Amino acid sequence: MATEASRLRVKKVGDVTQVEFIDRNILDEANIQLIGEEITSIIEASPRPKLLISFTNVDHLSSAALGTLITVNNRVKQASGQLRLSDIDPQIYEVxxxxxxxxxxxxxxxAADALKSFK
Amino acid sequence: MNPRDQTTQDSGRVEISHQRDQIDGAVKVVLEALTRHGYTESSRFAVRLALEEGLANAFRHGHKGMAAHETVLLEWSVGPADLTLTIEDRGPGFDPAAVPDPTLDANLELPSGRGLMLMKAYMTSVTFNPKGNRVTMKYAKPPAKAGKK
Known part of the structure; x- marks a missing residue:
């Protein structure tokens, strides 16, 4: 079956799933939708997901991407999981x-600080 | 245009369809004008963000329910001290005052509604025509900080 190219780099660090973005600019609505679907699959694969989203290398982020992050946060909460964000560029942190x-x-x-914070 | 010429106005207009390459192309042209006129990286970030959000709103909300090929008109005018961006969609318009404040605690977990507030936060002024289908964003170049070019 043909699959869409992943927009994420995913690795396991202990019981935490660490996610990084491949794109420097998270602006394209179709890509943002794919990112949301990929992260949702990660959340659904674990009973109490521990998810770290690192923004290393990300230069620009749209409000649509923020919306997807909020949806991800809501899903993690519903699953009694934990979500952390890290490595956010100062300009994006201002957003x-x-x-x-x-x-x-x-x-x-x-990411190292975030990993230490999981309970 | 002479890339070192920071004295004249850089302006243009383009019809954009809802395709990433067309949006990227328009954003690139505007950002190149900012570079020619000596705007800082911080200003480029602000303008890019507002432009992306304005175009996204035009396509996502302004053209909701309309044919995918409908285009949005972008006009820009970049000068050495300030710039103006105008985005006009072909939709029925909206009432910007009716958009809820996404920063209220009650709205914080809503996944949408932040584009307009970001445009207002990063631009010097954001105004709409009475119909609500054309937004005009103005940005004044901040004074240069001591020690920076």
Whole structure:
């Protein structure tokens, strides 16, 4: 069966699934939809998912991408899981602050810090 | 245009269809104009974000229910001190005052509604025509910080 090219790099670190984006610019709506579907599959594959989304190498992020992150956060919460974000460029972090999404997400400076925070 | 010429206005208009390569092409042309006029990386980030959000709103909301081939008109005018971007869709328009504030606690977990607020946050001004199908965004180049070019 033909599959769409993945937009994510996924690795397991202990019981945490760490996700990074392949694209520097997360702007394209079709790609954002694919990213959402891929992350949803990861969440559904684990009874209490521990998910770390690293934004290393990401330069631009649209509000549609923020919307997908919120949906991911809601799904992780429904599954009694844990979600952490890390490695967010200062300019993109400002977008989180302006939208007050820094209050919704648990954001760490580095992936290593985020990994230590899982319970 | 002479790439070192920062004194004249850089302007243009283009019809864009809802395809990534066309959006990327238009954004690239506008950002190149910013570079020619000495805007910083921070300004380029702000303008790119507002332009992407404005175009996304035009296609996603303005053209909702319309044929996919319908185009959006982008006009830009970039000068050494400020710039103006106008995006006009072919839809029925909307009331920007009716868009809920996505930063309220009650709306924080809603997955949509942040594009317009980001445009307003990053641009100097964002205004709509009475019909609500044309947005005009203005951005004033911030004064250069000491120690920076």
């Amino acid at each position: 989180f602050v302006i939208t007050k999404l820094n209050k919704l997400f648990e954001i760490h400076e580095t």
